[in-house]
Amino acid sequence: MSRLRTLIVDDEPLALKLLRAKLDKVDNIEIVGESKNGREAIAATLELAPDIIFLDIQMPGLNGFDVVKGLQSDILPLIVFTTAYEQYALDAFDVHAVDYILKPIDDERICRAVQRAQKRLDAVDGQDNKPRILGAIDSMSQRIYPQQLENKRLPGALSTDTFMDKKVVIKDRDEITILKQSEIEWVDAAGDYVCLHAEGKTHIKRSTLKELLTELDENIFKRVHRSTIVNLNFIDKVIPHTKGEFFLLLGEFEKIKVSRNYKDAIKDFLLGE
Known part of the structure; x- marks a missing residue:
């Protein structure tokens, strides 16, 4: 063993x-x-x-x-x-x-x-x-927070559908957070949940990656791993790894692994095309 x-x-x-x-x-x-x-x-x-x-x-x-x-x-x-x-x-x-x-x-x-x-x-x-x-x-x-969120909405906020193409709506305990897609650095999927990383915070949303992808702008969000997508605008550096894989540095602390199966998804970006 x-x-x-x-x-x-x-x-x-x-x-x-x-x-x-x-x-x-x-x-x-x-x-x-x-x-x-x-x-x-x-x-x-x-x-x-x-x-x-x-x-x-x-x-x-x-x-x-x-x-x-x-x-x-x-x-x-x-x-x-x-x-x-x-x-x-x-x-x-x-x-x-x-x-x-x-x-x-x-x-x-x-x-x-x-x-x-x-x-x-x-x-x-x-x-x-x-x-x-x-x-x-x-x-x-x-x-801890048994409040029901189904009927809650931020004062003066528009419906989720209105924000579908520009923002992502997240219900978290007794709050509703509206993230601009331009602020989302990368997204990690885990079963029936996705973790959206933006401005140093991580927001958990009950959703599959497939469902979330219908909301995100496909021109700037690319899948780089089996359950990971990144916002191309936040990539600062590319570091070679092993067996055709590499890491993307997003800002000072975020380091995202890109598998060789998905490296072609951002090939044009890496070549400056």
């Missing part, structure tokens, strides 16, 4: 030290990196390609949920949350088969989480991890 390449993430140095000490005792774990915040975690995931991330939820800046939402579904490792979250959140994660360890961390929960992760990898369903997590987050939101 191969060892699980593992990244551990926590903003507290003592928590990182404790987690490393406990994971060092697990035979099939190989710790390949540590991160102290969400941005470091995203960068380390892209660089190290771990099999599993032990990820703290409560961190300043980008929290654990933001890290998950900020990574492409196709390259997202298995996630084990380390958290002091309330019981309702843990119930939601259990329903959606998302692993977690309740702080203070103990050896039994570590072993359980590793065993569940190994089983999921053996079943070759790790790629379904992000939809599960987004589903859990959505369930938590519904429990």
